[in-house]
Amino acid sequence: MRAEGSGALPVVAAPMAGGPSTPELVAAVTEAGAYGYLAAGYITAEKLAAQMAELRERTAGRFGVNLFLPPTRSRTGREQRRRDTAVDAYGRQLAPEAEALGAELGNPRPDVEPDAGDALDAKIAVLAQDPPDAISVTFALPDAARLAALRATGAALVATVTNVDEARAATDAGFDGLCVQGAEAGGHRGTHDEADIPNDTDTLDLLAAIRRATTLPMIAAGGIADTAAARRALEAGAVAVQLGTALLRCPEAGTSATHREALADPSFSGTTVTRAYTGRPARALTTRFAVEHGPAAPAAYPEVHHLTRPMRAAAAAAGDTSRLHLWAGTHFRKAAAIPVADVVRGLV
Template identity: 50%
Template sequence: MTLFDGTTLPLVAAPMAGGATTPALVTAAARAGALGFLAAGYRTPEDLAAQIAAVRGVPFGVNVFAPNPVPVDPAAFRRYAASLAPDAAALGLGLAGAAPVEDDDHWAAKTDLLLADPVPVVSFTFGLPPATLVAALRRAGTVVAQTVTNRAEARAAAELGVDVLVVQSFAAGAHSGTLTPSVAIPEVPLPDLIAGVRAAVSLPLVAAGGLGTAADVASVLTAGASAAMIGTALLRAPESGASAPHKAALADPSRTETVLTRAFTGRPARGLRNGFIERHDAEAPAGYPAIHHLTAPLRRAAAAAGDADRLHLWAGTGYRHATERPVATILAGLAP
């Protein structure tokens, strides 16, 4: 028996915001027997509605960034913008006059859409949704999941009435789902994290973070997870929307380390070490989403220019297992 209706494998294709997750990737994962997740993050409600329409008919979920703002200090924002000026200039951009943008990623419009046009699964990351929203989604027939990174978060999410917990370790690529982004993320191995959360709550668990081999998947299932979430291992697949320089960097033998940094978004996220991180990690202020909006034009320009030195190269610790194969082939190789 699998965790999600319509699936045959205990595998979930992670929602990777910013373009890496595409309807093609979600559909391929579902047809392979896994659950695919659309990433609502950074998309307009109209774009999200179009993507939902594109994957109707297969098992899928939608991941939403729940507001958990970290307001940036205005003076720190100005100093950081000034420090980024040489990188921006190298890409033909200017940051003079940049001001903090503190938005909620169309929270109300996206949740209204998911209530009006229900989907099989909705997961939340970064913050906890209101209990009233959880109840409304469940009444609409939607399974509700919440990303957590420790036992305290797991207990808080369980009290809201969610159905499933996505338990994410420090090894995960891209943003950490921590509810306290100003607190250092403990380096607890994922099987141990799963066992600890399993002892604290009785909800089904999906394990996430650094999973790149069948042995990795088996270890978290043995520890008590009902399914394993796969992200970075899918980034080089043809169905992935990751940029060409991002895909190339994942296969570059000279890139030997991933690090947690807030240099790109003001919130801890794991990526391959590059020049941007080396130049700016120590001075990057906390501040999400303001720092994300500040660096977004720079990152788009870097991707277009093939400049991996200034690009966010999100990757989990298992990035060496990312291969240029179809999603179905990758998932088949990870299945227990």
């Protein structure tokens, strides 16, 4: 697996679902000699096909696509009832937050879940029709049928892992490479069980531990903010380093204006890992909302994501950083409002 893609630089642009990873961003990364991923999470198969077509119009370079996967273990009826009760209680707690923005909370159980069931299979079918160079998965490993479908595309398969056990499982499943996500990474932690409390193992230590457990190529994700960090990751055994937060303020990214401004706002002093926004642990700038509601947020993804999504959209439109999910890695201060090519070249 050539984890670094078509260019000579061992740099990968992370798939950032929800807007930042636009075809323009991925094309700019590719043209800078690195490798980029489109984010298929939260979007329909039709939109994924359109984004892939746009990207191919922008660049002839190779690229990857990332999928969010549902858990493979089904819940018992009792587990589901407890989950529903916890989500509904959390919704009642958040209702005043949405009302303050003139918004309503969303339906936590929409009729169509874009990252599960037939909707997910439709996205896999799009990838089979005109495969990217690589397909990465996050939040889980695929079941046997979906793994076979992904393998049939001919693309290299990469699994996001956050600990040694997940890395071993991906190796046993026949994946071609690993995206090793350390605790410093911004956005969702890629734990395979949403109820897990993520470990605090940094990227370098995690690379070392996983290297002892598997021979698969590793992409280092988390804490890659400058040349020194990239060099350390490569020396620790990674074949490439992955950038996420470092690209959020680039003009080619689809990051909201409110999010961009917050990353440069000196009033934000740090980050925290919270379930407050989506029900899955994710690293974000420390906000009032995360502090007040994080302890009560149930481990229920994607229900909490759907519940809070309209409120978060309203917060972004209103410039309200107190209620917005401001995903950010620990080194967010180094994210600069410069073109992607300058970030990539500056890194190497």
